[in-house]
Amino acid sequence: MIGERLYRDVRLGVKTLLLHKMRSILTMMGMVFGVGAVIAMLAVGEGASKKALDEIRRLGSQNIIINSQQAVENSGQNSQRIRMNIYGLLYADLERIQSSYDTVVRAVPAKLIRSEGRVAGRSQELRLVGTTPEWFDLVQREILAGRQLLDRDVEQNANVVVLTEHGARKLLAGRTAIDTEVLINQGYYKVIGVIKSESTQSGSMQTPDQNIDAYIPLNVAIERFGDITTIRGNGSRSRELVELHQLIVEVDKREHVESTAASIERMLSVFHPKGDFRMSVPLALLRQAESTQRTFNIVLGSIAGISLLIGGIGIMNIMLASVTERTREIGIRRAIGAQRKQIIGQFLIETVVLSMTGGLIGIGIGLLIPWIITIVADMPTVVTPWSVMLSVVISVGIGIIFGMYPAMRAANLDPIEALRHE
Amino acid sequence: MSFDSSQRSNSDTVISLEQVWKTYRMGDQDVHALAGVDLEIKRGSFWAISGSSGSGKSTMLNLLGCLDRPTSGVYRLEGQDIATTSDDELSDLRLSYLGFIFQNFNLIQQLTVQENIELPLFYQGVDASEAAKKSRSLAERVGLADRMGHRPTELSGGQQQRVAIARALMNDPSVLLADEPTGNLDTATGDSIMEILTELHDQGKTIIMVTHEPEIAAHAQHELVMRDGKVASITQNNATAGVPA
Numbered sequence: 053m054i055g056e057r058l059y060r061d062v063r064l065g066v067k068t069l070l071l072h073k074m075r076s077i078l079t080m081m082g083m084v085f086g087v088g089a090v091i092a093m094l095a096v097g098e099g100a101s102k103k104a105l106d107e108i109r110r111l112g113s114q115n116i117i118i119n120s121q122q123a124v125e126n127s128g129q130n131s132q133r134i135r136m137n138i139y140g141l142l143y144a145d146l147e148r149i150q151s152s153y154d155t156v157v158r159a160v161p162a163k164l165i166r167s168e169g170r171v172a173g174r175s176q177e178l179r180l181v182g183t184t185p186e187w188f189d190l191v192q193r194e195i196l197a198g199r200q201l202l203d204r205d206v207e208q209n210a211n212v213v214v215l216t217e218h219g220a221r222k223l224l225a226g227r228t229a230i231d232t233e234v235l236i237n238q239g240y241y242k243v244i245g246v247i248k249s250e251s252t253q254s255g256s257m258q259t260p261d262q263n264i265d266a267y268i269p270l271n272v273a274i275e276r277f278g279d280i281t282t283i284r285g286n287g288s289r290s291r292e293l294v295e296l297h298q299l300i301v302e303v304d305k306r307e308h309v310e311s312t313a314a315s316i317e318r319m320l321s322v323f324h325p326k327g328d329f330r331m332s333v334p335l336a337l338l339r340q341a342e343s344t345q346r347t348f349n350i351v352l353g354s355i356a357g358i359s360l361l362i363g364g365i366g367i368m369n370i371m372l373a374s375v376t377e378r379t380r381e382i383g384i385r386r387a388i389g390a391q392r393k394q395i396i397g398q399f400l401i402e403t404v405v406l407s408m409t410g411g412l413i414g415i416g417i418g419l420l421i422p423w424i425i426t427i428v429a430d431m432p433t434v435v436t437p438w439s440v441m442l443s444v445v446i447s448v449g450i451g452i453i454f455g456m457y458p459a460m461r462a463a464n465l466d467p468i469e470a471l472r473h474e
Numbered sequence: 475m476s477f478d479s480s481q482r483s484n485s486d487t488v489i490s491l492e493q494v495w496k497t498y499r500m501g502d503q504d505v506h507a508l509a510g511v512d513l514e515i516k517r518g519s520f521w522a523i524s525g526s527s528g529s530g531k532s533t534m535l536n537l538l539g540c541l542d543r544p545t546s547g548v549y550r551l552e553g554q555d556i557a558t559t560s561d562d563e564l565s566d567l568r569l570s571y572l573g574f575i576f577q578n579f580n581l582i583q584q585l586t587v588q589e590n591i592e593l594p595l596f597y598q599g600v601d602a603s604e605a606a607k608k609s610r611s612l613a614e615r616v617g618l619a620d621r622m623g624h625r626p627t628e629l630s631g632g633q634q635q636r637v638a639i640a641r642a643l644m645n646d647p648s649v650l651l652a653d654e655p656t657g658n659l660d661t662a663t664g665d666s667i668m669e670i671l672t673e674l675h676d677q678g679k680t681i682i683m684v685t686h687e688p689e690i691a692a693h694a695q696h697e698l699v700m701r702d703g704k705v706a707s708i709t710q711n712n713a714t715a716g717v718p719a
């Protein structure tokens with residue numbers, strides 16, 4: 053019964069609006085572009101931040117990553133002599149971190165060595181990562197074939213290697229990966245597993261994994277490569293002594309991450325006065341990115357609010373004109389026996405139909421734009437369901453809020469005066 | 475107080491006015507648009523109200539039509555005193571007991587003939603199929619059954635007034651109120667409208683019509699002349715064909 057009435061009322065509203073198609077369309081424009089812009093902008097913003105946040109999250113929000121870096125005064129030397137650069141994290145640092153912090157669950161070391169891998173005449177530049185099996189617990193990767201490094205590989209000093217999907221494809225060219233022997237620096241390493249590549253690398257952060265990584269047991273790396281590497285530049289040669297290139301520290305709780313990081317940094321600074329290490333705390337970056345996103349959302353929300361407000365005022369303006377224009381109609385309806393609330397209902401329904409239709413078209417446009425942006429500009433966009441739902445609610449709300457005043461004006465007309473209106 | 479459309483007093487009297495005053499305040503002066511009107515209208519009677527401009531005809535019709543309340547005095551419609559009714563209750567009274575016919579037809583332009591006719595039942599909440607049945611039979615009665623889908627602008631003045639009559643009959647009103655129903659029509663068309671009204675009266679409808687044309691007023695049983703807000707005279711018109719006194 054109520055449904056049938058509402059259907060009749062809505063149909064009447066639509067019919068009335070269709071009498072002035074052009075006017076109705078122009079009136080809706082404010083809502084169309086307001087809602088469309090909101091959804092599209094949110095989708096682009098969300099897409100950009102999701103990409104950044106995913107990257108940071110992948111590093112582990114409970115982790116602290118410490119990288120070795122050349123101290124400033126050591127770099128930029130242009131000597132022809134062979135000289136030795138000594139810098140970076142020490143084996144002793146690893147032990148200090150492992151033993152002196154209650155909040156540290158574990159600290160996983162890595163040696164990073166550039167070397168070439170060969171299989172049956174093919175060669176590929178690799179980044180050897182000498183690490184412990186725990187690396188795979190901290191930086192979780194999908195295992196595509198075989199297995200990850202295990203404690204027994206370490207115990208047996210086994211010449212084994214885990215490749216990334218990307219590296220395996222380059223090196224093996226479609227051949228079965230597992231059990232293939234890869235020649236690296238005059239030693240043969242048996243491929244025991246392939247893990248998924250995580251190719252994204254943000255410029256500012258030295259991520260713990262790369263496309264061309266090949267994981268070998270840390271003790272094998274130390275034994276085979278030692279701590280000294282020779283770097284050949286154009287005409288110059290330099291040598292580096294680095295014990296550990298990277299430490300990933302896992303903290304027991306999120307709440308302890310920042311304090312632990314600060315305290316480790318203080319401790320390391322004592323042993324490394326030259327500052328030949330760099331710490332990155334994914335959680336802090338995450339927080340920062342999230343707060344940037346929040347600010348972005350607030351700014352967007354305000355712009356959206358203003359444009360919707362303007363859309364609403366536009367609708368109200370037209371509805372007020374419509375009430376004046378239809379004064380006689382209102383008088384006729386009242387004389388026949390329509391109550392005030394029925395007149396209010398009639399005009400409110402018209403405004404809501406206007407604003408909601410505008411809103412729905414706006415949603416259509418708001419979905420279309422991110423889709424086009426993704427295709428044309430290859431930018432990630434994420435349309436969140438809540439932005440669409442919010443848009444529907446807001447367009448109905450705008451219709452009711454900005455329709456109320458014109459509708460009340462209509463309902464409060466004196467029927468006698470209204471009937472006399474020309 | 476609530477009104478029930480099915481509740482009609484079985485009394486002969488549909489409308490009674492006792493010392494009804496309607497006073498408008500213009501600046502610091504009181505204008506008595508109605509100044510102590512007493513009137514009783516029997517069921518099935520046909521009244522014409524005439525009088526010079528400013529004599530209070532429109533005020534009277536608005537009051538009888540429950541579009542307005544008296545400043546003082548008692549107005550009873552179907553035995554119910556409307557003095558203390560709310561705006562919503564006045565609407566209900568109009569919807570239940572009254573039908574309006576206007577000089578300028580007052581059809582709603584964006585609605586079809588059928589939708590215009592069905593308007594009273596729309597507000598009564600009668601379901602669509604029942605309303606359609608009734609509107610069709612009334613359209614037939616005023617000779618417009620083939621124009622149901624047309625817009626008012628596609629009809630002549632006489633046709634529009636017939637639609638308005640059909641609409642006014644839709645709620646089976648106790649009283650039909652007509653304000654100069656032929657005022658915007660040529661003589662021939664006006665006569666055909668008066669034929670319909672006379673026919674309705676013959677079928678037992680109570681009709682109150684405002685007119686300033688004596689020939690039109692002559693169709694009614696009772697001719698009430700107003701002057702300065704008062705009833706100046708009431709003439710019985712026995713010449714009306716086929717109407718028992």
Ligand SMILES: Nc1ncnc2c1ncn2[C@@H]1O[C@H](COP(=O)(O)OP(=O)(O)O)[C@@H](O)[C@H]1O
Nearest residue numbers: 498505506507526527528529530531532533534
């Ligand atoms: N709304 C109003 N405000 C003030 N005075 C009014 C109003 N309506 C009617 N009047 C006055 O009441 C008197 C009767 O008016 P009306 O009923 O319109 O007469 P008629 O319809 O016979 O010409 C006139 O003097 C008119 O000026």
Ligand SMILES: [Mg+2]
Nearest residue numbers: 528531532533
């Ligand atoms: Mg008048």
